[in-house]
Amino acid sequence: MRILVTGANGFLGNYLIPELLKRKYEVIATGKGKCRIKVTDTFVYEEMDFTNVQSVNHVFSTYKPEVIVHAGAISKPDECEENRELAFDINTQGTINLLKAAIPLNSFFIFISTDFVFDGLKGMYNEKDSPTPVNYYGQTKLLAEEKVKEYVGEWCIVRTVLVYGRPQMGRENLLTLVKKKNENGEVFKVFTDQLRTPTYVEDLASAIISIIDNKANGIFHISGVDQLSPYEMVIKMADLFGLNKELILPINQNDLKEKALRPPFTGFDISKAKALLNYSPVSFDEGLRKTFEIKNEN
Numbered sequence: 001m002r003i004l005v006t007g008a009n010g011f012l013g014n015y016l017i018p019e020l021l022k023r024k025y026e027v028i029a030t031g032k033g034k035c036r037i038k039v040t041d042t043f044v045y046e047e048m049d050f051t052n053v054q055s056v057n058h059v060f061s062t063y064k065p066e067v068i069v070h071a072g073a074i075s076k077p078d079e080c081e082e083n084r085e086l087a088f089d090i091n092t093q094g095t096i097n098l099l100k101a102a103i104p105l106n107s108f109f110i111f112i113s114t115d116f117v118f119d120g121l122k123g124m125y126n127e128k129d130s131p132t133p134v135n136y137y138g139q140t141k142l143l144a145e146e147k148v149k150e151y152v153g154e155w156c157i158v159r160t161v162l163v164y165g166r167p168q169m170g171r172e173n174l175l176t177l178v179k180k181k182n183e184n185g186e187v188f189k190v191f192t193d194q195l196r197t198p199t200y201v202e203d204l205a206s207a208i209i210s211i212i213d214n215k216a217n218g219i220f221h222i223s224g225v226d227q228l229s230p231y232e233m234v235i236k237m238a239d240l241f242g243l244n245k246e247l248i249l250p251i252n253q254n255d256l257k258e259k260a261l262r263p264p265f266t267g268f269d270i271s272k273a274k275a276l277l278n279y280s281p282v283s284f285d286e287g288l289r290k291t292f293e294i295k296n297e298n
């Protein structure tokens, strides 16, 4: 089966591509600029900016992908708030461009979306809950979801939450950043008044593969099981490494004005994925050990 992945140079892409290759899928990895995926297996990489219709049509007509995993996005909420036109172009129009190119091929279209489509008032959302985003990033992703739902072929929307794991491309994430700063004696402020069910990146990759294998349609909520605030996540990491917790300062959303509002309580009910995909994510403690490659003593 030929699988085309967008945003392949990104965090998820760097975990998904090797897993697809391990399973002997034919992979067409696409991204902006040169290939930055660290894999030794042979695979096809094509530069493809999906806001460029000509480039999309060229790659699709060359490779005729049977499955598309659309992971590429501008995923930083503050960046989206500041650059609304660009955010719409990449997150919404880019998705429309890919959907249009997929129609003649009747490809299975898998779109990676976010918990930020919800307002964060209820928490532990299931697939039937109504989305009402509180920031522009969420709006652009929700608009894209609506277009995916209109796609004539088979489609799947995979919403996920705060993805963590070992960074592959040098970009830090919350956990690795705080560890580095703490070891340098720097203070770090972390939110206590947001709740998420953080997702270990390998779990997300395996759920996507299960969706491909089962041709699972519709919306799926994919995340971890433990509901934690970013502060609690960081404190667990600090305990693991015996870091100086006095340098980790608990703050509220009101203490730090960010450009984009954040939904306070998200987190997912993952019962559907457990039942239909056999999805079984690791605990946050286990994901933390995997992130820092600490062997389990059990």
Ligand SMILES: NC(=O)c1ccc[n+]([C@@H]2O[C@H](COP(=O)([O-])OP(=O)(O)OC[C@H]3O[C@@H](n4cnc5c(N)ncnc54)[C@H](OP(=O)(O)O)[C@@H]3O)[C@@H](O)[C@H]2O)c1
Residues within 6 Å of the ligand: 006, 007, 008, 009, 010, 011, 012, 013, 030, 031, 032, 033, 048, 049, 050, 051, 070, 071, 072, 073, 074, 075, 090, 094, 112, 113, 114, 115, 160, 161, 162, 163, 164
């Ligand atoms: N990470 C999370 O916590 C999280 C949570 C919920 C949902 N999601 C969703 O999950 C998906 C994957 O996230 P991620 O963490 O892997 O994000 P990421 O590391 O930021 O990767 C996104 C990739 O998309 C690429 N991209 C952006 N615009 C593009 C364009 N016009 N054409 C081609 N490629 C383009 C970026 O290219 P450059 O590398 O060149 O910038 C980047 O490599 C996204 O759709 C995101 O919205 C992520």
